[in-house]
Amino acid sequence: MAVKFSGCLRGVSALSILSLLCLCGCAPTPVENKNSVVIWHWMTDRQPAFEELSRRYEELTGVRVTFELYAPSDAYSQKIRAAAQSVSLPDIFGILGEKRDFSSFVKAGHVLNITPYMSADSGKWKNVFFSKALAVNEFSSDNTYGVTPGIYGVPIDITTIQMVYNKKLLKQIGGNPNRPPATLEEFLALGPKIKASGIQGLVSGWGEVWMIDCMANNYAFNVMGKDKVLATIRGDVPYTDPDWIKVFEIFNQMQNSGVLANGLVTMVNKNAEQLFANEKAVFAFNGSWCVNVYKGMNPGLEFGAMLPPTVSSRYPMVIWGGAGSSFMVNARSPRKEEAVKFLRWLTDREQQVFLAEITLNLPANKDSLKKISDVLAQFADDIETSTHPNVWGVSEFPAVVEALDKGIQSIVIGEKTSAQVAEEVQKIKQRELSKKNNK
């Protein structure tokens, strides 16, 4: 026993020496190059492309830009918040979250107001972008967050969230591969045929509730128009309004007709993508990044993009779009001028085209659309008719959003009716409103 332990002791001392060497070797703070700009991001897929761009920039200007990757996005989010708390954010970073979080960062003084740079030269930089892309990074003059109006972020790409369909499978169930269902009725009619053929209908990441929220919101806009939806968020219209019940009913109808995939309510988006890529599902509700994903898993997949089938023609069907990844400049950084200059270069046409080609994401720069693939172009076409919660100027209470999304899940699994869900959501809305008014 004693022998074993002296052997252990030897191992222990070896390790301690090793670790001490290690600790000495890694100095806690490397000498900071006064010219180097540090960017923290979470976009794993783009790290090689970013590194190439940073190399080109250094050749061009002599300024060193370092892209540091911290993935997955959840952990990145926590890192940013921790760094914000100890006021040690890097020169450029991204804020993952909703407009409300964005506004808090701005109010805490972490984000540089880049309106002066954007508007210089009669808005030369500003005009390079899709208006929607800029809108999500902007706080308008009547925003309810209490933020000084202005532009605070630079979009470097955009995404839209729509539906895609498998051309071959659609033909198989009797549809027209070049003309996907445009109205809800046509869509629901396909339900029985889908069930009979043994394949799945619509797949989507509804286990990650925000996707349900997106589709519910799309249909809300279609059923009652933008103004009424925003009025509901402000609290002027209750969720028990017949129009809202109609929106909830749509999900019930979809489930009853058989057009939704089995197990949709707990499906993770990555799973949904696998199913669609492997031709086991006819429709998918996903974002424009899916083009890249499907290509990776099944290069021969023939598919097209479509809008969610409309339920009424009174108001337009509006999808979510415009928001993608954005970078913000640290207001306290000693290198903010350099940082802004780099972001300006990054969003120039040439760099955006490069990024779009390599990573198959939609560029934020409107002049860069020429060289993208067909399907991606279909997504891009619908950008201008899109909307996004981050541009409305008001946010719904998270508790209400959660109740709504989980409520729709309950409808799909047959546990609650649309009327019940509407009542529950409204109850929570009133509770939140009274909390807010009591402050």
Place this chain on the structure above:
Amino acid sequence: MRIKSTLENYLFVLPAVTIFLIFYLIPFIWVFQLGMYEWDGILPTKTFVGLSNFKEVLTQDNIWWLSMWNAGYITLIAIIFQNAMAFMLAMACDREIKMKNFFRLVFFIPPVLSEVVVGLVWQWILDGNYGLLNAWLLKMGLPHLVKNWLSDPQTALTTVAVVHCWKGFGWGFLIFLAGLQTIPRELYEAARVDGANAWASFKNITLPLMIPVAILVAILTVLGTMQAFVLIIAMTGGGPAYHTQVPVLRILASMRGSSRFGYACAQGIVFGVVLIIISFVQYRFSKRSRQY
């Protein structure tokens, strides 16, 4: 002399206490007092709200208590099913059987595997449409047992609990095995000489000596399972509706989804208090049973 001896005693616990004070207590106090504020985690200003967060958790937050109930259900299944299995497997491996080392190695694989792999594999097995389990059930001629295991509200929670047991039994197995090994063999020898059969020596030697270990495993199981969430996110996302929602997921939702950091801290404190109460009860029970 006395003082010197007492000082020596303190020295033994000094390193542990120092590290604990700095790296646990200070963050804990920060979080604890944060439960009394309404804060989104980013703004430099916080609003003091006294005990209203705690009141909200205890009286208004139905989903919180639903998640506690769910976690309790999973934990109950773990205590019974998982630990029984771990104990039986440890007993089986304690004997002289062939391939003992192989089994010991294999049973520890589930805890070693990353949650990513476990989530993916079980999702694939349990998938309602293309999963291995359903395919197998069909082949065995049991089509009425085929279910959408992870999305059917009636089976989702139990399915998640079973996967948790699968991942966790390796720990119980290890600790039980260590415990069984510390029972002196001479006791069994003496019993056999006295004419006792297998069941009698189990009842009179193994069981009493293993009770403290069993309690230890039970406490650790409760703590571990009540706090589980990674696998659940990977398999069901907390759904369908709220059927597989657990407390840690609620805390995360408050922190990230609603940006209510203060409220999340209050939830965490309430959670901790409940766990303390449960563990205290278990510990007292063990003290009493040790007076055999």
Place this chain on the structure above:
Amino acid sequence: MKSDKYYRGKKVAVNVIVYAFLIAVALTCIFPLLWMFSSSLKTQETIFRDMSLIPREFHFENYVLAWKQGGFGRNFFNSIVYTSVVVLGIVVVSSLAAYAFSRFTFPGRNLIFYMFMAAMMIPIPGSFVPLYVLLNKLHLRNTAIGYILCMINVGLSTSIFLLKTFFDKMPKELEDAARIDGCSKLGIWRHVALPLAKPVLAVVVVLNALNVWNEYVLALIIFDSKPLMPLQVALMTFQGEFITRYPLLMAGLTITALPIILVYIFMQKYIVKGVTQGALVG
């Protein structure tokens, strides 16, 4: 009187049942490992279409790719260092404390022990943020020692609890004998208590090694420079925001699983008594 054959038959039957049970459980445990390994040999396109356990083509280059692209060399070394130092730290610190809680009496003993127990039960949500701020103040942010100290703290409570339970069970005769021989408290701890507690220590080692080896969130938050990151963080690069490169991820996960399995195999020997001592029991 029941015949010999009855007893032998019964023994065989019991053995068969025991074996069947063991093998069934073992199969469910091996299956994911095999799936992980076989997936690592497929390609991104075939990984979900080719459902068989034995891939049609063997792409061993995935491992080389994963190693290079994940930057595994440096991070692998880091993980080994962190895990070893943390485990060593926990073993020493917690066994000292647990021994004291079990054998000594001093004012405040129970209080301090219950404090550690309580720490096990109260998870601190979002504890990463205050830890980060704390490390920043101590100028330990982005340093190996800062991470190591945090990780030692994480495993302390459970380890102390495990060790104290076993120390309590231990018979005191050997320690008393050593004390009469004039051994100091530290000496008794080192020469008598620790060797007797080998099985439990092995469990503590495995438990904490696994925790540290698989940890990545705290590492990601505390470290800013890639050369300091442990392996798990490097592994995350395969789990992209939109695209997960599954075969490479599986290869990476297989590589990551191996050292821990080795640690377990090594530690197992301490948990199990030698064959000679167990051979007397049927």
